Amino acid sequence: MAVTAADVKKLREETGAGMMDCKKALDEAAGDYQKALKLVEQRGLAKAAKKADRETGQGYVASYTYNNGKLASLVELLCETDFVARNEEFQQLAREIAMQVCAYAPENAAELLASEMIKNADQTVENSIALLSGKVGEKIALGRFERLAIGT
Secondary structure, three states: OOOOHHHHHHHHHHHOOOHHHHHHHHHHOOOOHHHHHHHHHHHHHHHHHHOOOOOOOEEEEEEEEOOOOOEEEEEEEEEOOHHHHOOHHHHHHHHHHHHHHHHHOOOOHHHHHHOEOOOOOOOEHHHHHHHHHHHHOOOEEEEEEEEEEOOO
């Protein structure tokens, strides 16, 4: 199947990967969009693994308050530069992780990282962090988190 510019554009918009990376993935997948999507995600994870030893001196603290006002959480998501810390996608991921903390009440970071994302059950928190890390080209790490509940 021939790869069209529309296919490349769609894959790029969905993953944030470079245009040539998207075209290469679609070529390797013989035009199969779902296969190409998996290839791009795997390559993003590989890029994230290469950044594991870098320092994370910047970040963003996100909060989430459940609608009854009796349950809240704070999450510190770390990155290498202020540029990424100010990125809307980075901040949105931090907010989603804060929602995870409220919903699942994890005992520790390992439990939180292994939990399925509320908005995308196909991914864990750890996988979501790694995908964004590959996309932005920086190490991203979960810092501290806290869950507060009235009456506990």
